[in-house]
Amino acid sequence: MSSLLNLPLSLVIVILFDLLVDLSMADTFKIPLASMSNVTSIWGTPRGAGGIPDSSNLPNK
Structure with missing residues (x-):
């Protein structure tokens, strides 16, 4: 500890x-x-703007 005091x-x-x-x-x-x-996907396109969709919009059968 004394060496610190000598600095x-x-x-x-x-x-x-x-x-x-x-x-x-x-x-x-x-x-x-x-x-x-949180804004862009790994491809640089904002999610939901023509890139990979967040979820599928297919109708239920």
Whole structure:
């Protein structure tokens, strides 16, 4: 624990800043990919717009 107390303050600030930047980048990349997956299918066509239908509209016999 005493080795942590001997670190210069500027080094501690740089380490903390780097951790915060890494966390914010992770959130930035995670959010757009999660929101896009609900809008388009894997072929890039919005579901129900001429692509693969959500469910079949065949009449019941």
